[in-house]
Amino acid sequence: MPELGRAALVAALGLILYAAVVGSYAAWRGRRRLLDSATNALYAAFAAVGVASLVLLAALAGRDFSFDYVARSTSRELPLSYTLAAFWSGQEGSLLLWLLVLTGSASAAIALNRRLVREVLPWTVPIVAGVALFFAFLLVVIASPFATQPAPADGAGMTPSLQNPYMIMHPPMLYLGYVGLTIPFAFAMAALASRRVDERWIVVTRRWTLAAWTFLGVGILLGAKWAYEEVGWGGWYAWDPVENAALMPWLVATAFLHSVMVQEKKNMLRVWNVILVAGAFSLSLFGTFLTRSGVISSIHSFTQSSIGPFFLGFIAVVAAFAIALILSRLPLLRSPTRLESLVSREAAFLYNNLFLVALALTILWGVVYPLVSEAVRGVAVSVGAPYYDFFAVVFGLPLVLLMGIGPVVAWRRASLRSLASQLAWPAGVALVAGALLLLGGAGSSVAGLVGYTFAAFVLATIVLEFVRGTRARKSIGSGGWWQAFSGLVARNRRRYGGYIVHAAIVVLLIGAVGIGGFSTSREVRLAAGESVTVGDYRLTYAGSEERRGANAREVRAHLAVSRNGEPLGTMQAGKNSYFAEEQTSNEVGIRTDWLRGEDLFVIAKSFYPDGSVDLETIVNPLVNFIWLSGLIFVIGSAVTMWPDAREQRRLAARFAGEGAVARA
Amino acid sequence: MVALALGALLAVACVVFVARPLLRSGRADASAGLDGDEEGRLQLLEERDRALAALKELEFDHRTGKISDEDYRGLVGPLRRQAGEALRALEHEEEPQREREEIDASR
Numbered sequence: 001m002p003e004l005g006r007a008a009l010v011a012a013l014g015l016i017l018y019a020a021v022v023g024s025y026a027a028w029r030g031r032r033r034l035l036d037s038a039t040n041a042l043y044a045a046f047a048a049v050g051v052a053s054l055v056l057l058a059a060l061a062g063r064d065f066s067f068d069y070v071a072r073s074t075s076r077e078l079p080l081s082y083t084l085a086a087f088w089s090g091q092e093g094s095l096l097l098w099l100l101v102l103t104g105s106a107s108a109a110i111a112l113n114r115r116l117v118r119e120v121l122p123w124t125v126p127i128v129a130g131v132a133l134f135f136a137f138l139l140v141v142i143a144s145p146f147a148t149q150p151a152p153a154d155g156a157g158m159t160p161s162l163q164n165p166y167m168i169m170h171p172p173m174l175y176l177g178y179v180g181l182t183i184p185f186a187f188a189m190a191a192l193a194s195r196r197v198d199e200r201w202i203v204v205t206r207r208w209t210l211a212a213w214t215f216l217g218v219g220i221l222l223g224a225k226w227a228y229e230e231v232g233w234g235g236w237y238a239w240d241p242v243e244n245a246a247l248m249p250w251l252v253a254t255a256f257l258h259s260v261m262v263q264e265k266k267n268m269l270r271v272w273n274v275i276l277v278a279g280a281f282s283l284s285l286f287g288t289f290l291t292r293s294g295v296i297s298s299i300h301s302f303t304q305s306s307i308g309p310f311f312l313g314f315i316a317v318v319a320a321f322a323i324a325l326i327l328s329r330l331p332l333l334r335s336p337t338r339l340e341s342l343v344s345r346e347a348a349f350l351y352n353n354l355f356l357v358a359l360a361l362t363i364l365w366g367v368v369y370p371l372v373s374e375a376v377r378g379v380a381v382s383v384g385a386p387y388y389d390f391f392a393v394v395f396g397l398p399l400v401l402l403m404g405i406g407p408v409v410a411w412r413r414a415s416l417r418s419l420a421s422q423l424a425w426p427a428g429v430a431l432v433a434g435a436l437l438l439l440g441g442a443g444s445s446v447a448g449l450v451g452y453t454f455a456a457f458v459l460a461t462i463v464l465e466f467v468r469g470t471r472a473r474k475s476i477g478s479g480g481w482w483q484a485f486s487g488l489v490a491r492n493r494r495r496y497g498g499y500i501v502h503a504a505i506v507v508l509l510i511g512a513v514g515i516g517g518f519s520t521s522r523e524v525r526l527a528a529g530e531s532v533t534v535g536d537y538r539l540t541y542a543g544s545e546e547r548r549g550a551n552a553r554e555v556r557a558h559l560a561v562s563r564n565g566e567p568l569g570t571m572q573a574g575k576n577s578y579f580a581e582e583q584t585s586n587e588v589g590i591r592t593d594w595l596r597g598e599d600l601f602v603i604a605k606s607f608y609p610d611g612s613v614d615l616e617t618i619v620n621p622l623v624n625f626i627w628l629s630g631l632i633f634v635i636g637s638a639v640t641m642w643p644d645a646r647e648q649r650r651l652a653a654r655f656a657g658e659g660a661v662a663r664a
Numbered sequence: 665m666v667a668l669a670l671g672a673l674l675a676v677a678c679v680v681f682v683a684r685p686l687l688r689s690g691r692a693d694a695s696a697g698l699d700g701d702e703e704g705r706l707q708l709l710e711e712r713d714r715a716l717a718a719l720k721e722l723e724f725d726h727r728t729g730k731i732s733d734e735d736y737r738g739l740v741g742p743l744r745r746q747a748g749e750a751l752r753a754l755e756h757e758e759e760p761q762r763e764r765e766e767i768d769a770s771r
Contacts, residue, residue: 007671011678018682036685044678051674199710265721267714410731411721412739418732472727654709 157580173219180212245287448517497640514622
């Protein structure tokens with residue numbers, strides 16, 4: 001069926017081209033029927049891309065090696081789950097996923113706000129189509145997943161490091177995030193093109209932006225979990241360019257989610273907000289470019305390809321289009337209100353934005369510098385972790401402090417006296433926590449001690465915010481404590497959902513500081529029966545075994561584990577030698593203590609003919625807080641995104657007769 | 665052969681779906697858009713909502729102790745004035761519309 005896949009993609013390209021050209025003309029001349037037709041073309045393009053995706057999935061499931069893509073990405077012995085995940089493990093498949101998610105989410109966003117798009121923001125359709133056109137062009141002309149060949153007996157298999165359960169979910173989550181950022185970009189640019197720079201585009205895209213940001217955040221954490229388990233160096237984030245590629249748009253989108261509240265409350269930062277939306281989208285394109293072009297050397301970059309120049313050209317076009325549009329609409333975007341005080345909630349959001357964007361730009365420079373150096377001087381350089389660690393601390397610690405200070409500062413202006421009284425309790429809790437940690441021996445890492453003290457400060461502020469809010473609601477007669485608490489969250493979902501997300505970031509900080517500042521490790525060569533001690537743990541090597549797995553030969557070292565003399569069972573660590581791929585991977589051993597939140601992490605580096613083994617053993621304290629933070633993050637995001645019937649009614653009344661804005 | 669037939673079916677379905685709005689009969693093919701009055705009204709509604717939300721937030725911040733009594737007194741006056749102005753402007757904006765409706769009803 002490759003012909004059907006190719007035909008579906010050609011049809012999608014034609015439909016998207018129609019949506020872009022006819023949609024632009026319709027928006028320019030105000031032709032409603034033509035715009036409806038262009039919108040239908042976008043919906044039909046989604047259906048056509050869906051057909052192409054089904055063809056590829058069927059080819060993967062049937063292991064049809066006459067598809068070049070299937071032969072390059074899978075093998076007969078590859079388990080079915082990874083075989084299906086090969087849809088997005090290679091370049092052509094991942095571009096198809098991009099186009100599928102883009103046309104699908106754009107169709108949904110436009111269908112839900114059809115009247116608004118048709119009557120107020122008609123430029124949304126051609127702008128979305130313009131973005132989709134690029135990906136459809138790549139898929140039809142440059143990187144088709146439907147290229148065929150005489151079917152070989154077996155496929156080349158999948159890169160071993162991709163054969164991990166987290167890798168099944170990580171790329172789609174990232175793509176949902178990257179692609180999701182197209183929606184706020186398209187509506188923002190459409191608002192500028194249509195000269196409708198009021199709140200409507202923000203109201204419509206609020207949940208889309210939050211969803212994209214949540215997917216991106218979850219995708220980053222799933223990638224970290226994959227790296228922790230699969231790459232096998234004992235860490236979770238290595239400032240790899242491809243990891244950074246996802247972090248940068250997430251940071252800029254985080255800045256936007258904060259500054260957009262200032263626009264909603266105070267009608268300020270209107271230029272800044274459209275710049276952030278355009279920046280987040282451009283960085284999401286840049287992230288896809290880094291992952292897919294093969295232009296950088298990264299453990300996460302699996303492709304060497306020719307699409308790099310196309311991507312760079314497209315990013316340049318998007319940036320130029322956004323800058324030109326913003327500049328041409330500057331008079332409309334000027335804010336009628338000014339910052340009243342440097343000690344106010346809006347000022348805190350502004351500081352938060354500056355630190356977030358500065359961090360994103362610093363990371364961008366670290367990613368781009370090696371490319372620039374090689375292009376200009378012909379010298380290959382790499383920017384290492386110390387550079388990123390330094391700026392993460394310089395910009396990250398004030399950001400953490402602002403997470404504690406911002407929520408207790410009032411809008412407009414706050415006196416320093418009332419601010420001090422609000423912060424007295426959290427500061428007291430932080431100081432006590434710091435002192436206790438110092439007494440408990442945490443002074444071995446100054447950065448760790450400072451990080452935990454700041455974490456205590458922010459957590460105390462968050463708890464106090466919930467307590468004070470609940471007490472205030474109870475005082476105005478909201479029934480018992482539980483009713484007051486649930487009413488508080490239900491009436492202010494964005495605020496209290498946001499606090500839960502802040503708590504997630506603090507929990508992440510606790511885990512990151514634990515593994516970064518307090519982990520202990522030992523490297524040793526052991527013969528059968530010998531032991532090694534690391535932290536409170538003692539590991540005794542019982543010997544190794546070789547066995548045949550589904551698609552690899554597996555060798556495992558068996559280790560008996562005890563802590564403070566108490567036996568805890570056994571664990572294994574070893575290597576897999578994949579048959580089809582002819583590659584070897586580390587299969588680390590991880591023993592998690594959920595109560596302590598720590599991991600005992602074992603890497604079997606080398607197996608020797610005499611039966612001995614080189615082991616690296618690491619105790620990672622509190623590392624599981626990092627994964628726990630993902631769960632809290634999702635809960636907080638869900639609370640924030642949960643529809644608020646009261647707000648829906650208010651918006652419906654405001655926009656009555658102007659479309660389905662309230663559905664946003 | 666099956667692929668060819670399915671491809672043709674997909675193409676025909678897409679063409680029909682895309683052409684459907686163009687085949688509609690009836691009103692002229694022009695975007696209604698919003699006129700200046702509607703835009704102005706919407707701006708006033710935004711201002712009203714913003715002022716009322718700010719007042720609500722101020723009350724809550726005062727109740728939770730984020731704003732001292734002194735700061736509260738300094739902030740509440742201008743915000744109330746702002747909300748009042750937005751409401752009055754809206755009322756003024758809607759007056760002719762109401763009058764038109766009353767005249768229509770009396771006929």
